[in-house]
Amino acid sequence: MAPDLSEIDEEEIHFSNIVTTFRNYARYSLTANNRRRKDIYRLPKADQDVLEQLGYKQKLDEVDNAIRVNAEFLGQIVANPEIFGPDQAVEEDEEDDTRVLHDHAEDPGPSHSHSHSHPHTRSSHTHDHSHEAHSPGQRKKYKPTDFDMDKLRSTLKQFVRDWSEEGTEEREACYTPMKDALVNHFSNIPAEERGRLRVLVPGAGLGRLAYDIAKMGFACQGNEFSHYMLLASYFILNRTDSIGKHTFYPYVHSFSNVPSRSAMLRAVSIPDVLPSDLPSGSNFSLVAGDFEEIYGADSDPAEPQSGQWDAILTCFFIDTAKNIVNYLRVIHRILAPGGVWINLGPLLWHFENNNTNDLSVELDLEEVKALARTIGFELSNEKTIDTTYTSNPQGMLGYVYNAAFWTATKI
Ligand SMILES: C[S@@+](CC[C@H](N)C(=O)[O-])C[C@H]1O[C@@H](n2cnc3c(N)ncnc32)[C@H](O)[C@@H]1O
Numbered sequence: 001m002a003p004d005l006s007e008i009d010e011e012e013i014h015f016s017n018i019v020t021t022f023r024n025y026a027r028y029s030l031t032a033n034n035r036r037r038k039d040i041y042r043l044p045k046a047d048q049d050v051l052e053q054l055g056y057k058q059k060l061d062e063v064d065n066a067i068r069v070n071a072e073f074l075g076q077i078v079a080n081p082e083i084f085g086p087d088q089a090v091e092e093d094e095e096d097d098t099r100v101l102h103d104h105a106e107d108p109g110p111s112h113s114h115s116h117s118h119p120h121t122r123s124s125h126t127h128d129h130s131h132e133a134h135s136p137g138q139r140k141k142y143k144p145t146d147f148d149m150d151k152l153r154s155t156l157k158q159f160v161r162d163w164s165e166e167g168t169e170e171r172e173a174c175y176t177p178m179k180d181a182l183v184n185h186f187s188n189i190p191a192e193e194r195g196r197l198r199v200l201v202p203g204a205g206l207g208r209l210a211y212d213i214a215k216m217g218f219a220c221q222g223n224e225f226s227h228y229m230l231l232a233s234y235f236i237l238n239r240t241d242s243i244g245k246h247t248f249y250p251y252v253h254s255f256s257n258v259p260s261r262s263a264m265l266r267a268v269s270i271p272d273v274l275p276s277d278l279p280s281g282s283n284f285s286l287v288a289g290d291f292e293e294i295y296g297a298d299s300d301p302a303e304p305q306s307g308q309w310d311a312i313l314t315c316f317f318i319d320t321a322k323n324i325v326n327y328l329r330v331i332h333r334i335l336a337p338g339g340v341w342i343n344l345g346p347l348l349w350h351f352e353n354n355n356t357n358d359l360s361v362e363l364d365l366e367e368v369k370a371l372a373r374t375i376g377f378e379l380s381n382e383k384t385i386d387t388t389y390t391s392n393p394q395g396m397l398g399y400v401y402n403a404a405f406w407t408a409t410k411i
Contacts, residue, residue, distance in 0.1 A: 015084060018227045021144040021152055022078040026071035028149050029253065033063050036255070059261055066249035066265060070156065073248045077235045084230075155206075155228045156250040157390035162208035163236055163271040166393070173387040174403070175209045178313050178342050179216065181381060181407045185311065185340045194218045195283060197310040200334070202291045203317035207233040211275060213313070214284035222286040223294060230288050237275045237286070244269040250392075257396035266394070296330040305334045316345040316389060316403075322359050324368065328375050332410055341377060341408040344385060346401040365404055377408035 037060050040048055051057065161167045186197060194217035201210040204222030206229060214220040224230055240246070247269045251258075258264045278284060287294060295305045312331050321327040331341050347368065351360035363371065369379060384402045391398045 015081070015227050017142045017144070017148070018231070019078045019081045020142045021148040022074045022231070024144045025074050025149070025152055026067060028144065029067045029070070030064055032253075033060055033067065036060055059265075062261075062265055063252045066252045066267075069267075070248045070252070073246050074152070074156075076239075076246075077231050081231075084234075151226075151228050153250075153253050154390065155232050156248060157392075158206050158229070159232065159236070159248070159270050160250050160268050161390045162206040163273075163275075164268045165272045166268050168272070169393070170388055170391070171208065173385060174315055174344055175212060177385060177405060178209065178315060178344055179212060181342045182213065182218070182311055182313065182340070183216070185342075185407065185409075191217055195281070198308060199311040199313065200295070200309045201313050201315070202295070203314065203320055204233070204286060205229055205316075207237060207286055209313065209315055210286065211237070211278075211284065214278055214282050217279075217282075218311075219283035221284075223291055224286060224288065225290050230286075233286060236271060240271055240275055243271060243274055246270050251395075259394060259396055263392075263394040292326060292330060295334050296326065307334065307336050309334050310336055310339050312339070312341045314341070314343045314345065318343060318345060318368070319347045320350045321361070322351050323361050324363055325361065325371060325375075328368075328372055328377075332375050332377065335410040337410060339410045341410070342406075343408070344387075344403050344405045346403050368404075369406070372406075372408055376411050378411050379406045379408050381405070381407040 037057065040051060040057065043051070161170055182199065186194070189197065197218050199210075199213050199218045199220045201213065201220065201222045204210045204224045207222050207224075210220045210222030222233075224233065247267045249265060249267055251264050251266065255264070298304050298306055312335060314331070318324060318327055335341060347363070347365060349360060349362040351358050352362050354360060369382075372379060383405050385405050386400050387403050388398060388400055
């Protein structure tokens with residue numbers, strides 16, 4: 001079903017707010033760091049002197065500089081938001097404010113740790129494009145919330161996971177077993193014929209797994225609905241012309257569990273490979289929009305989905321479902337007979353305890369597997385893979401997921 005005009009307006013406003021978030025990064029982050037500076041002056045003079053000897057103030061200055069570098073990088077990502085639509089007018093005067101602001105009180109904004117955006121866009125963004133847009137009209141200036149900034153900082157960490165040398169270990173833990181399972185499943189197809197096999201990667205993040213699969217010769221489509229991810233993946237895939245072109249500081253936003261100044265202030269460069277380096281004739285696309293809306297209904301006769309995919313790879317994705325039953329039904333329906341679903345990830349149900357009144361079905365792993373069998377999958381290659389997710393390898397705190405892995409064939 002085509003989205004109505006109010007939905008399109010809502011999506012444009014949402015997009016504009018995210019661009020504003022990118023452009024407010026410096027102001028917001030420098031203000032947060034300046035709070036530390038101001039706190040020094042609340043201490044007794046003797047304590048201030050001790051901190052001076054430790055070089056604490058100098059460290060705060062270095063963090064300011066790192067934030068400015070990050071702001072420059074993030075500013076490039078949203079330099080031309082009109083590529084996502086002609087009417088993506090955003091609040092220009094918010095950008096590039098890299099001064100330290102001393103008197104800026106932050107409004108924490110509403111807390112909604114699991115809320116999600118639901119754009120309806122169905123546009124491939126591996127090539128420049130624009131889509132129909134309608135003016136959102138006059139609006140109040142948007143003030144990004146802590147939640148928005150958290151998403152933006154996560155996007156920087158996602159860059160490390162997908163496109164840096166530093167992310168290699170994490171990628172190998174997650175993506176390599178999935179790629180191996182894909183190749184094994186189609187071991188009877190010669191590598192030069194892989195282009196006729198259509199592989200879908202829902203919740204593609206910044207696109208590295210989908211890119212790797214396309215590089216292996218498969219026809220691969222990623223799907224993603226977060227504007228943070230879409231803006232960032234567009235930039236890295238279409239606007240980056242050399243290895244190591246961009247440098248930023250992903251670890252300067254929290255001073256907790258930091259073992260050393262160098263651990264916090266270390267720079268990361270991206271990309272580790274040239275995204276434009278796909279062999280000619282490769283078939284790689286990223287489609288923007290909600291997985292269930294795009295692939296869950298055969299509403300567009302020009303792009304039927306049922307039985308059209310030879311493989312679906314879900315990495316840290318299935319727990320984004322409100323209704324896991326429908327996710328698995330859609331995956332099953334759009335796979336071709338004998339098609340394969342390869343999964344790796346935890347069950348961190350994204351909508352558990354949401355405060356947006358979204359429904360949420362939260363199964364345990366045994367139940368998810370039983371559901372998959374009920375829906376018509378035969379599971380094999382079941383195992384647990386220990387992996388981090390956008391973790392700081394040098395931090396004093398690290399989460400390790402015992403992620404579930406399986407290969408499931410459509411019976
Ligand atoms: C935990 S991240 C995993 C990203 C990537 N697969 C990886 O392993 O790095 C889940 C991703 O799925 C996306 N996502 C969540 N729900 C979605 C939906 N209904 N349709 C499309 N993408 C979705 C999120 O925006 C996010 O980028």
